[in-house]
Amino acid sequence: MALLAQTLRRSFLETRSILPPAFLLPFRANITTVSHGQSTGTVTEPLIQSGQQVPKDIQQQAAASPDSTKPVIFSRPASQIQKDATPSPLTPSIRHLLPLLHTQPSHYLTIHIHGHPYLITRGDSVRLPFLMPKVKPGDVLRLNRATHIGSRDYTLKAPEAIKGTRDAVKQILYLDERLFVCRAMVVGIESEPMRVLEKTKRRQRHVKHVYSKHKFTVLKISEVEIRSLEEYEALLEEK
Amino acid sequence: MSYFRITLMRSGIGMPLKVQGVLKALGLRKRMTTVYYPVTPDVAGQIMRIKELVDVKEVDRPLTKQQIRSSRRPDPGYYIERRGAEALNKYEDV
Numbered sequence: 001m002a003l004l005a006q007t008l009r010r011s012f013l014e015t016r017s018i019l020p021p022a023f024l025l026p027f028r029a030n031i032t033t034v035s036h037g038q039s040t041g042t043v044t045e046p047l048i049q050s051g052q053q054v055p056k057d058i059q060q061q062a063a064a065s066p067d068s069t070k071p072v073i074f075s076r077p078a079s080q081i082q083k084d085a086t087p088s089p090l091t092p093s094i095r096h097l098l099p100l101l102h103t104q105p106s107h108y109l110t111i112h113i114h115g116h117p118y119l120i121t122r123g124d125s126v127r128l129p130f131l132m133p134k135v136k137p138g139d140v141l142r143l144n145r146a147t148h149i150g151s152r153d154y155t156l157k158a159p160e161a162i163k164g165t166r167d168a169v170k171q172i173l174y175l176d177e178r179l180f181v182c183r184a185m186v187v188g189i190e191s192e193p194m195r196v197l198e199k200t201k202r203r204q205r206h207v208k209h210v211y212s213k214h215k216f217t218v219l220k221i222s223e224v225e226i227r228s229l230e231e232y233e234a235l236l237e238e239k
Numbered sequence: 240m241s242y243f244r245i246t247l248m249r250s251g252i253g254m255p256l257k258v259q260g261v262l263k264a265l266g267l268r269k270r271m272t273t274v275y276y277p278v279t280p281d282v283a284g285q286i287m288r289i290k291e292l293v294d295v296k297e298v299d300r301p302l303t304k305q306q307i308r309s310s311r312r313p314d315p316g317y318y319i320e321r322r323g324a325e326a327l328n329k330y331e332d333v
Contacts, residue, residue, distance in 0.1 A: 111316060112313070112314070112316045113315065113316040113317055114313055114314075114315055114316060115313025115314070115316075134319075135319060136322075136323055136324065137323060138322075138323020138324065138326065138327065139319055139321065139322055139323045140319070140320045140321040140323070141317045141318070141319055141320060142317065142318055142319075142320040143316060143317050144316065144317065144318065145314055145316035145317075166246070166294060166296075167296070169310050169311050170311075172313065172314075174314075183320065184317075185323075186323070
């Protein structure tokens, strides 16, 4: 029994010494500096560069620790790729990382319609939870408010929303609308099955039925395009 | 000219009738309603009667109900770029 316990403990210690700490393990292998989308050669790279969940000070500690045998290149946490509300929205991190985001094959966006987020990519159809006024099937909408632009490996995030107080209302900070082009086509209007609500009063045999049937607009995301750094710079200079 | 911005934070239920009357006079019907009144001694006296229930701040200009609502409304996030009917008409002309 004691022998078994010893073996167990040794094996446990060994696994601990071999594996990096738990927060470095790649349970989401999406933030890496290597693109392993289509190329097969880079798949064998160690995918311990999940930068998104690791705070920066821990990263530095891990990088400075002497027992790390192989050089590990940490990608920057995606939360640092931010656009803030300064007059020049082209921060160094955008300048550095937007080309990398742009070269990736497909992108997703978190668009906001009336303040509600929808995670979309090209070809998605979105059934909105309301009937959009003054649009008809066939109309092309330009969606211009987004908080995330992402690809397989990179995410460009807008800053956190500012919580409302007694004096100021809540403010959602969006990405610059010149960074991307997102179009959606109104495909049609969907309706739900008729709802029947039975209204009763006490001590009365009469039952009133209230009918309702809601309609919802359906959009199809026809275009999701991320502007390259050169195009974005040109647009910034235009203004 | 400055204004009091008065917001009812706690309900007047269970308060003496005089306090409830002051709330009614100020137009504070339910919690979180906001009203604006010019800074005058009478309004200050009314606020003194209900000071435990309200949040008061002095502001420069009053906001109408529509202005408050529109400031809270989020951006629609879309605009109509092209009408489907226009495209169809163009197609029919050709």
